[in-house]
Amino acid sequence: MVKKKSQKESFEPQILVFCCNWCSYAGADLAGVSRFQYPPNIRIVRVMCSGRVEPIFILNAFKNGIDGVLITGCHIGDCHYISGNEYAQVRMEHLKKLLKSLGIEEDRFRLHWISASEGKQFAELITDFTDSVKRLGESKIPKKLGLIELESC
Amino acid sequence: MSKKMHSSVLVVGGGISGIQASLDLTELGFKVYLVERKTTIGGTMAQLDKTFPTLDCSLCILAPKMVEVYRNPNIELLTYSYVKNIKGSHGDYTVKVIKKPRYVDSSRCKGCGDCSTICPVRGLPSEFNAHLSTHAAAHISFPSSVPPIYHIDDSKCLYLNYGICGLCAKNCSADAIDFTQKPENIELNVGAIIIATGYEQEYPEFYEKLEGSNPNVLSSMQFERLLSANGPTGGELMRLDDKKHPHSIAFLQCVGSRDFHHPECKKYCSSICCMSSAKQAIITKEHSPDTECFIFNTEIRAKGKNFYEFIVKSKEEYGVNYVNGRVSMVKENPDNGKLILYYEDINRGVVETKEVDMAVLASALFPNKAYYQFLDCLDVGHNELGYVNDEGIAACEEGYIYFTGYSRKPKDIPTAVAEGSACAARISEKLYPVRFQNIKEIEYPPEKPIMVDEDPRVGVLVCQCGINIAGTVDTADVVDYIASLPYVAHAEENMYSCSSDSQEQIKEMIKEHNLNRFIVASCTPRTHEPLFQNTLREAGLNPFLFELVNIRDQDSWVHQNEPEKATQKAKDLIRMYLGKVVNLRPLKKIKVPVEQACLVIGGGITGIVSAHNLANQGFDVYIVEKKASLGGNAIDFIDLYDISLHKRDILNYINDLKNNPNVHILTNSTIQDIYGFVGNYKVKVQSGDDNRNIEDFKVGTIIVATGTYQSQTERWKDAFEKHSNRVMTQNELENLEDTEIPGFNDATIILCVDQRADEFNQGDSVKTYCSNICCKVALKNIEKLLAVNPNAHIHVLYRELQFSDLNAETLWRELRRKVSFERYRSIDEILINSNKKHFHIKYNNIGAECEVEFNSDLIILATPAMPSRGTAELSKMLKVPTTKDGFFLEAHVKLRPIDFATDGIFLCGGAHWPKWIDESITQAYGAAGRAAMLMVKGEVETEGITSQVTPEKCIGCGRCAEICPYNAIEMVETIKQMGLYTITEKKAHIIDAVCKGCGACAAECPLGAIDQKHFSKFQIKKQIDLLTGIDLKACQKG
Incomplete structure (x- = not known):
């Protein structure tokens, strides 16, 4: 029992974060410029808008054994592309239900808005999300390594 | 006019204002000679750690601009040089410049620093570090200096003074040390001059x-x-x-x-x-x-x-x-x-x-010595404050000589940037007949075609960013790891990837290793991607075959205490992006024709000045104004205060506009619809007294100059009701003729009404911001009131006086002899009741620390300046953002103060933020110049990252067109004959010039028929797949 607990503590989750170019990526940059420290478990994929994120991307990530996925975008009303984040919100609500039926814990997936000036909030969000994924422990799906390959035309 | 005009401009001073002016001038069609006294451009801003109020890293946002200057073929950079004399008159100046010897051959120096390492003369105070550190006699100002060339301090060099040593020459493998250099005399012919000498x-x-x-x-x-x-x-x-x-x-x-x-x-x-x-x-x-x-x-x-x-x-x-x-x-x-x-x-x-x-x-802070030598050179005087006086400025401008930045008066960075753009616009207005006579087009080498079956050869450059990255991330280890991955043809690290010498290094790498894709792992693509993309283009590669991996802002800076994990993260991130990069395809930017006409929204001073400048540059201008006549708020003011402009100047400008056949003035008009994109906006305006006339026209650019209005307060309502003619806003007083002001003996001006929220000033009606102008307007109004009744007692209830303006200090000191300035803490503590003598005022005085009460018969209120009514609707129509206070939000608070993020739309004056008229005028010129930059060539390039449809997969459901925020997708019907049947087929089609590249349609399409270029399904999938690690064996098999 004790051993298990310590294992859980030392468990370093792998977390995928989508950031939109205009707000949340800038917010993540600001966290850096301001030197707000957060756990080194996230890997950011930059997209132009949170509205670009397809639900299949998230399913893919979980299929590969990634422990948590976080999607970030501009606050509602602030989207650089006017309404992309609203589309993201609708899609991710649907996805949440699907993930539940697939048996993936709710806390492994989150959608959150971060503005370009919210460096501190970004750091706090990452800290909080990482903690909650850590509490859940490793994903039940085994990790799958990727390939560097060319798309067949 | 037969007088000779030169199509080139001298800019003195390579700080941010001079840099901005230079870059804008070249876009407007003029050759620039940028003369800088120091060995590098960048000025004070390069020395700053961060900038307020966004805490942006100063050098990070400045360095790309410095590099842009360095690369611009139309800017001749003369660093370590000074202007000796100026002769001639407007349009035709002969300027003598002395270029001091660096004792380093700039064509040979690689910026390696070997000369500095071996130089035995140490301990010279570093000017860049404000004397807090020292350097050798052979040195460079700072690592990202532009140009990146070392120089030898001739006052301390042993060889130059005593003929001994010469170690640097022996140690320089590039053979760049040249002790025989002498000061060079350079003669320049220019049509106009900008002075941007900065401060000390x-x-x-x-x-x-x-x-x-x-x-x-x-x-x-x-x-x-x-x-x-x-x-x-x-x-x-x-x-x-x-x-x-x-x-x-x-x-x-x-x-x-x-x-x-x-x-x-x-x-x-x-x-x-x-x-x-x-x-x-x-x-x-x-x-x-x-x-x-x-x-x-x-x-x-x-x-x-x-x-x-x-x-x-x-x-x-x-x-x-x-x-x-x-x-x-x-x-x-x-x-x-x-x-x-x-x-x-x-x-x-x-x-x-x-x-x-x-x-x-x-x-x-004060103008540096060079400034005064300059004033001598131009034979203009300065006032007791140490700045060129208004007459001097007017005389110089008459001769096409403009002051900008701190050399005009104290100011912050965005104001200096807008002013740099403004100077460029004003020069363009004078020299436009000769534009493009000295301009070289940037010639890129032909783009190397990328064959479909050609294997990716990726180059990776890992930036140390001094110690910013390398202090945490083991960059050498990262390079070793990355070099072992498939398709990586070459990987290395360097100190500052963004410096100009690194750009040469990247080009060398591409050539030497025959690379066809490139990754830089450094800071953020938001600021630095364009720089590296341009370098790729110069190396003959399509700029979209590039990715910037952020291992500083999002790695080394946020995991400072976890070097191992940060190093692992850097490896993971580069690997993920490598998965994307090998699948990148070259993209084409398309050229869109630009209508040479501008829509100016708002006919106040700001709009008038913009329109006037553009019309004089030869562009068509449409001015749309809600009110029945031009002139905005200021035309109703009885006087203009502490600005160089007179009311008659504004009236002259309006007359000029009325008489110019290229200017279309639409008063009593509102904009119904704006549709389109940079270069091609279709505007629908409803105008005329009955609002029935509809006008449609096309413009290439839009300037938003919608201004502000002063709000009314709900405070002290009961007290004010009885004598409502004796209560007014500052603005209302400005609009009154002296005879219209009700008789008074004891007037009170209350500042900060319903604004500047803090721990004392709270409540829903209180705006959080400071309107910036009220304190100085109060000075104007005091003078006005004293002119009507010199014996009147005037109270000014204030919190902090916000007129950080050159003359304001003097004006205030003058006026406070006659007026009592009294400080209060919270607006809630000011109690006003009506009585026989009109009003009784009671408040807590700071300083005296007691309750003060007095009677007053006239109350003037400084209520907040608000964004013009209709701003919210306009922002929706233009698809541009506003701040939480409802003012328009510029593209970048520091370096793009008058641009919107959307191409082709600009802002100035009160639409941006409440400001004094002279600052609005500066922005107005600046916005006009920025708009002219797009129109002058008649075409612009648009985004390369757009969506694309695979027609075979598209079922014509139209979901994509429904959600596209820019109406960039049209459903195209085609009629197909299939044997006996005629079938109508609907397919989505992307209008490339309108597509902003958000990718929402790609995520929406149920069939996967739409994909976003550069962020394709496969590319993103690869990034995700490679997060957990790489299966190297399987890769090799593949």
Whole structure:
């Protein structure tokens, strides 16, 4: 029992974060410029808008054994592309239900808005999300390594 | 006019304002000679750690612009040079420039620093580090200097002075040391001149009473260097004598400025120090939250967009302490080495002392010596404040000579940037007949075609960013790992990937290793992607075959205490992006024709000035104004105050516009619809008295100049009801003729009504911001009231006086002899009742610390300046953002103050933020210049990243077209004959020029028929797949 607990503590989750170019990526940059420290478990994929994120991307990530996925975008009303984040919100609500039926814990997936000036909030969000994924422990799906390959035309 | 006009411009001073002016001028069709006294351009901004109020890393946003100057084929950069004399007149000047010898051949120097390493002459004070560090006689100002060329200090070099040593020449493998160099005389012919010589600050030693020679008393620039990651301590905040972290720091405002008693002091407010100290205190708190920060101030002047909120944030979120009172003396405590400050705390009315570990002197900023030599050269005088006077400016402008930045008057960065653009616009107005005569087009080598079956050969450059990255991430280890991955043809690391020498290095790498894809792992693509993309283009590669991986802002800086994990993260991120990069395809930007016409929304002074400038440059202009006539708020003012413009000038401008056949003035008009994109906007305007006329026209660019209005207050309503003609806003008083003002003996001006929220001023009706202009408008109104009744008693109830403007200090000192300025803390504490003598006012006075009451028969209120009505609707129509206060939001607070993020749309004046008329005019010129830059060539390039449809997969459901926020997708019907049947087929089609590349349609399409270029399904999938690691064996098999 004790051993298990310590294992859980030392468990370093792998977390995928989508950031939109205009707000949340800038917010993540600001966290850096301001030197707000957060756990080194996230890997950011930059997209132009949170509205670009397809639900299949998230399913893919979980299929590969990634422990948590976080999607970030501009606050509602602030989207650089006017309404992309609203589309993201609708899609991710649907996805949440699907993930539940697939048996993936709710806390492994989150959608959150971060503005370009919210460096501190970004750091706090990452800290909080990482903690909650850590509490859940490793994903039940085994990790799958990727390939560097060319798309067949 | 037969007079000769040269199609080139001299810009003196390579700080941010000079840089902006130079870059804009070349776009407007003029060759630029940029003369800089120092060995590098960048000016003061290059020395700053961060900029307020966004805390952007200063050099990070400036460096790309410096590099842009360096690469621009139409800017001839003359660094380490000075102007000796100027002869001629407008349009035709002959300028003598002396280029001082660097003793380093700039064509050979690789910027490696071998000369500096071996140079035995050490200990010369570094100007860049404000004397806090030293360098050798052979040195470079700072690592990202532009040009990146070393130079030898001839006053100390042993070889140049004594003919011995010469070690550097032996050590230089590039053979670049040249001791025979002599000063070069250069003669330039130019049509116009911009003076942007910037400012200087005294070193602390100058202020003896403040213990300036103590190593722990620093100037604000020295402290800035101390905070900076590329500063003398690598960004570690410490006392320079005992290397200990300071636990308490005092910032001393107004040192040597705003002082009429001491001749060595400046009489004006330097305008930026309050904000700069607040910024430094915040950064200090971020370095170490336990350090106590005290800002000793005369009053806090936060003049600028959302600056006041920044001050409030420093207090409330960071716990910075503000002490109202100047420090008169500083002494070292011999017992503990601390500094004892002697000061008066005005709020508490006591004289006190305080011990701190470090003191920062936010001392006066003033034009540098070069400025005065220049004024001599031009034969114009300066006033007692030390600045070129209004007559001098007018005379110079008559001769096409313009002052910008701090050399005109104290100002912050965005104002200096807008002014740089404004100078370019004004010169373009004068020299437009000869534009493009000296311009070289940037010629890129032909693009190397990428064959479909050609294997990717990726080059990876890992940036150390000095120690910013390498201090945490083991960059050598990262390079080793990346080099082992498939398709990586070459990987290496370097010190500063963004420097100009690195761009050459990248080109070399591409050539030597025959690369066809490139990754730079450094800072953020938001600022640096265009730079590297351009480098790729120069190397003959399509700029979209590139990715920037962020291992600084999102890695080394946020995991400073976990070097191993940060290193792992860097490896993971580069690997993920490698998965994407090998699948990148070249993309084409398309050229879109630009309509050479501009829509100016708003016919106030700002709109008029923009329109006037553009019309004189030969463009068509449409002015749309809600009201029945042009002139905006200011035309109703009886007087204009403390600006160089007279009301008759505005009327002349309006007349010019009316008589210009290229100008279409639409008054009583509202915009119904704007549709389109840069270069091709279709505008529908409803106009005429009955609003029935509909006009449609096309423009290429849009300038938003919608201005502000002053709101009314709900406060003291009952008291005001009875004598409502005796209560008015400042604006309303400005609009009254002297005879229209009701008779009065005791007038009261109340400032900060319903604005500047803080711990005392709360409530839903209180705006958080400061309108910036009210204090100075109050001065104007005091003069107006005194002119009507010189014996009147005038009270000004204020909180802090915000006129950080060159002349305001003098004006205020003059007026306060006749008027009582009284400080209050909270607007809620001001009680007003009506009585027989009209009003009775009661409030708590700060300073006297008691309740004060008096009768008044005229009340003038400084209520907030609000964004013009209709701003929200307009922002939706233009698809541009606004701030939380409803003002339009510019593309970048510091360096793009008058651009919107959307191409082709610009803003100026009150639409951006309430501001004094002269500043609005500057922005108006600036916006006109920025708009002209797009129109002058008649075409622009658009985004390369758009969506694309695979028609075979598309079922024509139209979901994509439904959700596209830009109407960039049209459903195209085609009729197909299939045997006996005629089938109508619907397919989605992307209008490339309208597509903004958000990718929402790609995510929406149920069939996967739409994909986004550069962020394709497969590319993103690969990034995700490679997050968990790489299966190298499977890769090799594949």
